[in-house]
Amino acid sequence: MNIVLLIILLLLMLYIDIKRGIKLFISIIINFIILIILFYLIAIGINPIICSILGCLIVSYIILFFVNGENLKTISSFKSIIIVLIILSISIFMITKLSRTAGFEYDLDEDISIFSTSVNIDFIDISVALVLFSLIGATIDTSVAISSALYEVYENNKNLKEKELFKSGMNIGHDILCTTTNTLLFVFLGDFLTLFIWYYKGHYSILEIMNAKTFSGEVIKILFSALGCIIIIPITSYITTKSIIKLKNKRIKIKD
Amino acid sequence: MNKKIVLILLILISVISVIFVYNDDFIYKKEILKITSIKTINEDESSNLLGIKEKVYEKEITGIITNGKNKGIIKNIKYEETYSSVITEKYKVGDKVFIDNNNIETLKRDTYIVLLIMLFIIAIYIVGKYRGLLSVISVMINSIIFYIGLILYFKGINIIFICVIESIIFSCISLLIAGGINKKVLSAIISVVTSILIILLLLIIVSKITNYKGINFNEIAYLTVPIEDILIPELLIGTLGAIMDIGITMSSSISELIDKDNKITKKSLYKSSKEIGKDIMSTMSNVLFFTYICAGLPMLVLAIRNGVTITNFIASNYSIEITRFLVGSIGIVLTIPISTFISIKILKRGNV
Structure with missing residues (x-):
């Protein structure tokens, strides 16, 4: 079934645009291979948190510089992503450690019963890696959208002051924010469908669901994905504005 | 205030x-x-x-x-x-x-959980102001409707039917809250509903032809309800957010184009929309890719630490995450031409 769907997807992408379609298709496959390699490294015992932070940087590097090209916009985005990753990895680690959502709920994931749980990897680290990997796509997307739109604003009106530029970056952010949170919400509602049916059949009350491991884990995942999109907005606006102003001053100096 | x-x-x-x-x-x-x-x-x-x-x-x-x-x-x-x-x-x-x-x-x-939700609401208010809070409210209303739908399912109503109705309600609520009542939003809603119906049809045809071959149901087998019942609605709801995103982006861009040049021809409208469509296609796929594909990480670690080879694992266990990603991406790519067509039909008619 997946192969049929894959062919349909490829055909549709080619219909939209042949060159872009092929490029996108290849980048998806490359991303998939990179992720699987990273997952494998985690599985053979390399520290999951370090692995995921490095992995996110590699993925952003590829998406930003190979797909979009190296320029002021992508460099600013890359810097902002590094800052967001540092802030989020610390807070995700703290929340996961506190709420202990690592691992599986035994009743829910029956197919883990065929495996031995003696694996000697701390699953709290695995959960942190999971959340980091899941939020990186949306975060890169938001960051690129803001830095390129901001640059466009500057190109159209070169007399804008630093403060005004930053403000327009934030304004662009508002629009993206609402649609991205919406996209993420439905991705997770789709997952919740099966989860809720299971909880319902197990006669869980809403209060019990609130405290269940899998549900809490999913909520943490969705909220951090959204938080990634939120905090990248001011950070990207600030860094892009700074670099644009720097560039502007340089140009003025050269003219003089 | x-x-x-x-x-x-x-x-x-x-x-x-x-x-x-x-x-x-x-x-x-x-x-x-x-x-x-x-x-x-x-x-x-x-x-x-x-x-x-x-x-x-x-x-x-x-x-x-x-x-x-x-x-x-x-x-x-x-x-x-x-x-x-x-x-x-x-x-x-x-x-x-x-x-x-x-x-x-x-x-x-x-x-x-409450601590994190509150941090999220404060952060979205600081960055997104009132519109941020509005999107939180629409998320809440949608979650309640989602829950009501589930209860109706357990009362015995067909889940695919519930899902289609819910999708329509979801898109009306989210788009109206985000954009207010106007022609742009109306055309976005019509595009979203049309896309949802076409994707549903596509999914039913594909699943009937392939008979879910190659999909591992381990993950949802414990539900003791018919798998066909769950898989299609799950895929449909998962892709809905992205479809809405594309629908509203396309219709606002097209209305922007018409506003700027009232005499713009349909032909040049189609041409410009195609350019916009190309740009959104790649970024949206990235969002879905990471959120879906990463979900399999804990299971992969557990399996590999128990001696399962990585190729075996991908072949037998990873299929459902890949299906979710593929259907989501198909939703995105399919919505681009559909919403272009519908938005131009609706928005251009009023202006002529």
Whole structure:
């Protein structure tokens, strides 16, 4: 079934645009291979948190510089992503450690019963890696959208002051924010469908669901994905504005 | 209202609700134990077939019951803790846990969840102002409708039918809250509904032809409900957000184009929309890719540490995450031409 769907997807992408379609298709496959390699490294015992932070940087590097090209916009985005990753990895680690959502709920994931749980990897680290990997796509997307739109604003009106530029970056952010949170919400509602049916059949009350491991884990995942999109907005606006102003001053100096 | 006042109010509400949830033991029927001390009884080492060893502890907690008719009674409970905590949990002094006679059921997590939700709401308000709060409200309303739909399903109504109706309600609510009542939003709603119906049709045809061949249902097999019932609605709802995103982006861009040049021909409109469509196609796929594909990480680690080869794992276990991603992307790519066509039809008609 997946192969049929894959062919349909490829055909549709080619219909939209042949060159872009092929490029996108290849980048998806490359991303998939990179992720699987990273997952494998985690599985053979390399520290999951370090692995995921490095992995996110590699993925952003590829998406930003190979797909979009190296320029002021992508460099600013890359810097902002590094800052967001540092802030989020610390807070995700703290929340996961506190709420202990690592691992599986035994009743829910029956197919883990065929495996031995003696694996000697701390699953709290695995959960942190999971959340980091899941939020990186949306975060890169938001960051690129803001830095390129901001640059466009500057190109159209070169007399804008630093403060005004930053403000327009934030304004662009508002629009993206609402649609991205919406996209993420439905991705997770789709997952919740099966989860809720299971909880319902197990006669869980809403209060019990609130405290269940899998549900809490999913909520943490969705909220951090959204938080990634939120905090990248001011950070990207600030860094892009700074670099644009720097560039502007340089140009003025050269003219003089 | 002043922005600062709202912010202070929000912080105040957050602090109060976190404190309340931390002390809300009385609303639970299950007994809650507050841990006062933990001692290790026994330390051991377990190993699996590959010879990977890890520490296993037998521990005993002492705690006070904080709710129900046994409130104030001190209790000792033994439990097992493992280094990896795949299915066990690690407790520390001060934690509250749910207990069932002489077993620990699970940690009381609601405080942390509420704390995170409140942080999220404050952050979205600081960055997104009122529109940020509005999107939180639309998320809440949508979640309630989602829950009502599930209850109707258990009453015996066909889930695909519920799903289609819900998708229409979801898109009306989210798009109207985000954009207000106007032609742009109307054309976005029509595009979204049309796309949903076409994707549904496509999914039904593909699943009938291939008979779900190659999809591993391990993950949802425990539901004891017909798989066809669950898979298609799950895929449909998962892709809905992205479809809405594309629908509103396309219709606003097209209305922007018409506003700028009233005499623009349909042909040049189609041409410009195609350019816009190309740009959104790649970024949206990235969002879906990472959120879906990463979900399999814990299972992959567990399987590989138990000697399953990575190729075997991908072939047998990864299929459902890939299906979700593929259907989501198909949704995105399919919505671009559909919403272009519908938006131009609706928005151009009024202007001529």
